[in-house]
């Protein structure tokens with residue numbers, strides 16, 4: 001089992017991850033600086049986004065490669081401050097569910113590693 005897999009399972013697998021992502025998106029949608037990105041996104045797509053987002057960064061069983069990540073966010077005009085806001089909301093959601101500091105650090109460094117792809121640079 002890779003370190004990523006154990007992190008995914010330590011988070012509580014799908015069920016607990018879905019609680020964290022609900023909290024994450026509540027924060028995202030309550031933030032006027034980033035909420036508009038999700039305005040025209042349907043709920044099913046949003047749900048997929050939130051679950052894949054966290055599962056991918058926690059090393060869960062999710063199909064992900066850098067190319068797709070780039071394509072998924074192309075042409076949206078996402079800037080570094082938007083990325084930073086999203087990362088902050090994820091970190092706050094993880095804290096809300098008492099995820100240990102070391103795991104939060106590991107997740108946030110995975111998130112940081114995706115920044116160039118998400119910003120398409």
Ligand code: HEM
Nearest residue numbers: 034037041045048049052053072078082083086111114118
């Ligand atoms: C590490 C950071 C991020 C990850 C892991 C991530 C993950 C993903 C994934 C996997 C998809 C594809 C969903 C699908 O194909 O159904 C997606 C789409 C999307 N992402 Fe992200 N994302 C990140 C950052 C961001 C940021 C910073 C924004 C905007 C501020 C954003 C806004 C969106 C939007 C609007 C979509 C399109 C949803 C749709 O129409 O299907 N994402 N993201």
